[in-house]
Amino acid sequence: MIFPSELDLTESPKTFRILMVLDQSFPPDIRVENEATSLVKAGFEVTLLVLAPDIRQSTEKYKGFTIIRKHVPQKLCNWMRGLSGAFPILSWFITCQIQKLHKHYSFDVIHAHDLYMCGGALKAGERVGIPVVADLHEVWVSVLTQYTWSTRFPGKLFINIRRWKTLEKIWASKATKVVVITEDMATRYIQLGCSTKDVCVLPNTVNIETFDNYPVKDVIIQTHQSEFTLVYAGTINPHRGLGFLLDVIPLVLSHCSVRLVIVGDGRIRPELEAQAKSLGILDHVIFEGWKPQAEIKSYILSSDACLLPLLKCEHTDTIVPHKLFHYMYLKRSLITTDCTYIKHIVETTECGLVVPYGDHKAMASSIIELYNHPERRKQMGANGHRAVLERYNWGHSVQSLIQMYRSMAEESRRETGSG
Numbered sequence: 001m002i003f004p005s006e007l008d009l010t011e012s013p014k015t016f017r018i019l020m021v022l023d024q025s026f027p028p029d030i031r032v033e034n035e036a037t038s039l040v041k042a043g044f045e046v047t048l049l050v051l052a053p054d055i056r057q058s059t060e061k062y063k064g065f066t067i068i069r070k071h072v073p074q075k076l077c078n079w080m081r082g083l084s085g086a087f088p089i090l091s092w093f094i095t096c097q098i099q100k101l102h103k104h105y106s107f108d109v110i111h112a113h114d115l116y117m118c119g120g121a122l123k124a125g126e127r128v129g130i131p132v133v134a135d136l137h138e139v140w141v142s143v144l145t146q147y148t149w150s151t152r153f154p155g156k157l158f159i160n161i162r163r164w165k166t167l168e169k170i171w172a173s174k175a176t177k178v179v180v181i182t183e184d185m186a187t188r189y190i191q192l193g194c195s196t197k198d199v200c201v202l203p204n205t206v207n208i209e210t211f212d213n214y215p216v217k218d219v220i221i222q223t224h225q226s227e228f229t230l231v232y233a234g235t236i237n238p239h240r241g242l243g244f245l246l247d248v249i250p251l252v253l254s255h256c257s258v259r260l261v262i263v264g265d266g267r268i269r270p271e272l273e274a275q276a277k278s279l280g281i282l283d284h285v286i287f288e289g290w291k292p293q294a295e296i297k298s299y300i301l302s303s304d305a306c307l308l309p310l311l312k313c314e315h316t317d318t319i320v321p322h323k324l325f326h327y328m329y330l331k332r333s334l335i336t337t338d339c340t341y342i343k344h345i346v347e348t349t350e351c352g353l354v355v356p357y358g359d360h361k362a363m364a365s366s367i368i369e370l371y372n373h374p375e376r377r378k379q380m381g382a383n384g385h386r387a388v389l390e391r392y393n394w395g396h397s398v399q400s401l402i403q404m405y406r407s408m409a410e411e412s413r414r415e416t417g418s419g
Helices: 030-041 074-083 089-105 115-128 161-174 183-191 208-213 218-224 242-253 269-278 293-301 322-329 340-349 360-372 374-390 399-416
Strands: 017-022 045-052 059-062 065-071 109-113 132-135 177-180 199-201 229-233 259-263 285-289 305-308 333-337 352-355
Touching (some): 017 030, 017 089, 030 045, 030 399, 045 089, 074 089, 109 115, 132 161, 183 199, 199 399, 242 259, 242 269, 242 360, 259 293, 269 285, 305 322, 322 333, 333 360, 333 374, 352 360, 360 374
Parallel strands (some): 017 045, 017 109, 045 065, 109 132, 132 177, 177 199, 305 333, 333 352
Antiparallel strands (some): 059 065
C-alpha cells in the first residue's frame, strides 16, 4: 500500500501522459484540481476529459494541464450514470470518447474518477493497450444506499446493489492501480482482491497554498457573527445528518443562544427548511445555499465552532470530507458524529468533540460545552491547525500519488526500452 512520503518533486519523467476522465463540470472539483496541478508540477503531462453538461470552451489550458470538454446534456448525464449498473450505456460512451482522443494524443495511462466511470475506462484501456487507474472518491456501493436520487422514485427502480457489488469487485481488480481516500477504504479494496502494493491512499486534505489565496470577505464574517455561531458547510443530502442537527437546536436554545449557518445546497433543502419551521427555529437557522469554494473560508471564519453531523454508515465510516481539514486549518473547534475515520482524526488530534449519531442529548451537551468554554475551543482550534501543518495537508498527502505515477512511468520505460 502506498502512503504519503517525502519526495523530491523536481525529478520526474516529463513525457508520461495521463488522461483523467470526469463526468462533472470542471472547474470546480477540489480533488481533481489538486491532483492534476500536483502531477503537472511533478513533471507529468495531464489532460482532463470532461463528459458533462459544461458549455464552456471545448479545449482550454488550465493551471498547467489541458481540459477537453464533451458536452453532455444534464438529463442524459444523469440517466447514463443512474443506469450504469444495469445498462452499460455510460461505459460504451466513455470507451468511444477515450478511443477517439487517444488517436490524437497517445496517452500512457487512463485515470478514471469514481467507480461508475471505470467500466468504460477499463474497456478503452484494453482496446488501446494502456493501464487504468481507478480513483475512487467514495465507496460507490454505499453511496447508492444513501443518496436521494438513488433511494427515491424513479431512480431506485434501476439500482441493483448486488449487481453493483459485483461490478465493484470486477473493476477494482482489473484496474492497474486503485486510489482511495482513507486507510479504511484501502482495507476494503484489499479484501475485495486488490493487491496491497496497488492501492494508493490519497486523503482529501487541504491544499494550504490554494486555501491561503482565497480572499477573506469581511461582509460575510460581520453578517454571520453572533453570540455563538455554528457553521456546517457541504452538500445537503440525507447522510449529512442535518435533520438530526436541526432536531438538536431547540435543546440547545433552552440553555444558550446560538445561530446555525448552513452553507450548501441539495435536493432535501426544502425538507430541512420545512423542518426548521415546524421546530420554530427559523430565527436561529440560516440556509445560505451554494457558495463558491473561496467564500466558504469566510463563513468558517465567522463561526465559533463547526459541525460534521454525518449519519454513521459504511459510506461515512470510510470517507473524510475536505471541510474537516478546512475547519481544522482555520483553528475552529468542531463537533462530529462517530464515523470511524473522522472520529479517529478528531480524537487523536484533540481538535473537537465526538458524539454518537442520533444522540440528541449528547450533541446538545457538546454544543453547550463549547459555548461555555471558549478557552477549550481555542485550544482545540490550535490543535487542529497544528495537525494540518504537520500531516493533514495536500503537500504531504499527494506524495503517494506522485510516487505511484513515477513507478508506473519507470515501468513503462522499461517495457518500451526507452529512457
